[in-house]
Amino acid sequence: MYRITREPLQPQALAGKIRNETHGAVVTFEGIVRGLSEGRKVLYLEYDAYPEMAEGKLREIGDEIRSRWGVEEVAIHHRVGRVEVGETSLVVVVASPHRKEAFAACQYAVDRIKEIVPIWKKEVWEGGEEWVAPHS
Amino acid sequence: MKVKVRLFATYREKVGRGELEMEVEEGATIGALAQRLEKDFTQLRLRPLIAALNSQYVEPDALLREGDEVAFLPPMSGG
Numbered sequence: 001m002y003r004i005t006r007e008p009l010q011p012q013a014l015a016g017k018i019r020n021e022t023h024g025a026v027v028t029f030e031g032i033v034r035g036l037s038e039g040r041k042v043l044y045l046e047y048d049a050y051p052e053m054a055e056g057k058l059r060e061i062g063d064e065i066r067s068r069w070g071v072e073e074v075a076i077h078h079r080v081g082r083v084e085v086g087e088t089s090l091v092v093v094v095a096s097p098h099r100k101e102a103f104a105a106c107q108y109a110v111d112r113i114k115e116i117v118p119i120w121k122k123e124v125w126e127g128g129e130e131w132v133a134p135h136s
Numbered sequence: 137m138k139v140k141v142r143l144f145a146t147y148r149e150k151v152g153r154g155e156l157e158m159e160v161e162e163g164a165t166i167g168a169l170a171q172r173l174e175k176d177f178t179q180l181r182l183r184p185l186i187a188a189l190n191s192q193y194v195e196p197d198a199l200l201r202e203g204d205e206v207a208f209l210p211p212m213s214g215g
Binding site for chain 1: 142144145146148188191193207209210211212213214215
């Protein structure tokens with residue numbers, strides 16, 4: 001349920017895997033590679049990760065949102081390597097009996113991923129490239 | 137004693153590889169190892185110093201032991 005992978009992500013399949021009849025709400029967040037960044041036309045992103053640690057941190061975030069919001073199921077997949085504009089780099093799926101908790105837990109998980117999971121992205125545009133500095 | 141060092145993203149590119157084996161003295165800290173690396177690779181600046189010891193975040197005063205895996209992590213930008 002917590003994976004760092006070089007393969008294309010499959011949000012619907014992942015959501016389908018964790019939902020069951022006790023869940024009144026399944027929230028799926030997809031992070032998509034934007035074609036424009038600060039006015040520059042992005043060609044693609046290159047993600048690097050410390051995979052063993054990153055998967056552990058994704059699990060920690062999953063455990064945290066389960067206990068804090070009482071959500072029942074969590075799945076988080078992050079893609080690494082080259083990811084093209086328009087492709088999905090991150091999928092977070094949260095399933096719970098009620099929507100309020102699922103929305104809140106999913107939003108928190110995405111914010112937390114950006115803070116504590118050792119993953120980095122490099123933007124590649126025509127004529128240059130740069131590792132992205134974190135911002136909120 | 138020997139420790140394994142792992143570098144990622146911009147740090148990896150500055151050094152030219154993602155894994156190094158370093159010889160350190162008994163009782164050496166993560167901070168001391170970072171200084172050594174910055175001295176050996178003058179283009180490398182491990183700032184802000186974010187480090188993991190065997191996949192757990194640690195402070196710069198954490199002590200190293202034989203066979204440890206130390207990772208120096210640039211500020212993260214996943215998502």
